[in-house]
Amino acid sequence: MAIKTKFSIKDLENLSGIKAHTIRIWEKRYNLLEPNRTDTNIREYNLNSLKKLLNVAFLYNNGVKISKIAALDEKETKAQIKKHAAVNKETRAITSLKTAMFEFNYPLFTKTVSELEESNDFRTLFFKVFIPLLEELGTLWHTGTIDPAHEHFISELIKQRIIAEIVALQKTEKPANTPTFCLYLPYQEIHEIGLLFAHYEILKANFSTIYLGTNIPLKNLKHVLKHHKDLIFLSYFTVKPEQKSIEQYLKEYGATIQNTQNQKLWLMGRRIRKTDSQILPSNVKAIRDHKDLIKQLNDLKK
Known part of the structure; x- marks a missing residue:
């Protein structure tokens, strides 16, 4: 499949947050962008136009008048971006990461994240930059604004950063007699x-943790229990289990895992947020999001 390099005005609206009507006005009044036209006279924009609009949108959203932005040359534009990025680092970083995504530009991704890490810990980076970016990309993917290849590229790089942090933490020996979590994704889940x-x-x-990863059938959890007792299982439901209700999944969990009342299960993810906690067995806990997880972990330590 060809990678998307041409964009409609609706794509630009979705990516920049600037309304299509406003983009048309800026084109006419300030000659801001120069789209090509299809045979049916539909505007069509290239990657350079997209990158330019992302920069324009950043400055405009930071209070710079469009008339001033339009009058800037490339050097002056970069200077203005640098000035405002010093105050709005996270917003600028998301714009840079979008550019890195469309260019498949690993060095730009690394440079952007490294600059953020100079003044933010990894948790702050995840909550303020990675989560908003991923949520936006999810919407863009569903509307057809970006290709799956774009979303996969940036997602894999974010995964690599998280894994690097995990590897560093795994070098620290954990205290004895503390709970062990076994993390897994349900069968056919890959997010x-x-x-x-x-x-x-x-x-x-x-x-302590045991990380099983993606696409794990429930029966596989029994094998872990042969070697570790009283685990806390933790799973993350994004799109799976698809055809079954959460209630049905929990019944299968109870039938598969012996002594289920003592075998706790913590559930997270998009599908869990919509689940009525009243239907959950006493050994199952719904975790709303990662901030709730942090709170629950702190409570468990006490």
């Missing part, structure tokens, strides 16, 4: 970033 960051937070809280 791993949420589970990886949960892994990072559990290790940061100084608990």
Whole structure:
């Protein structure tokens, strides 16, 4: 499949947050962008136009008048971006990461994240930059504004950063007699970033972990219990289990795992947020998001 390099005005609206009507006015009044036209006279924009609009949108959203932005040359534009980025680092970083995504530009991704890490810990970076970016990309993917290849590129790089943090934390020996978490994604679930960051937070809280990863049938959990007792299982439901209700999944969990009342299960993810906690067995806990997870881990330590 060809990678998307041409964009409609609706794509630009979705990516920049600037309304299509406003983009048209800026084109006419300030000659801001120069789109090509299709045979049917539809505007069509290239990657350079997209990158330019992302920069314009950043300055405009930071209070710079469009008339002033339009009058800037390339050097002056970079200077203005640098000035405002010093105050709005996270917003500028998200814009830079979008550019890195469309260019498949690993060095730009690394440079952007490294600059943020100079003044932010990894947890802050995840909450203020990675989560908003991923949520936006999810919407852009569903509307067809970006290709799956773009979303996969940036997601894999974020996963690599989380894994690097996990590896560093795993070098620290955990205290004896503390709970051990076994993390897994349900069968056919492959969206791993949420589970990886949960892994990072559990290790940061100084608990031991067993990480099974993606696409794990329930029967596989029984094998772990042959070697470890009284685990806390933690799973992350993004799109799976699809055809089954959460209630049905929990019944299968109870039938598969012996002594289920003593075998706790913590559930996270998009599908869990919509679940009525009243239907959950006493050994199952719904975790709203990663901030709630941090709170629950702190409570467990007490």
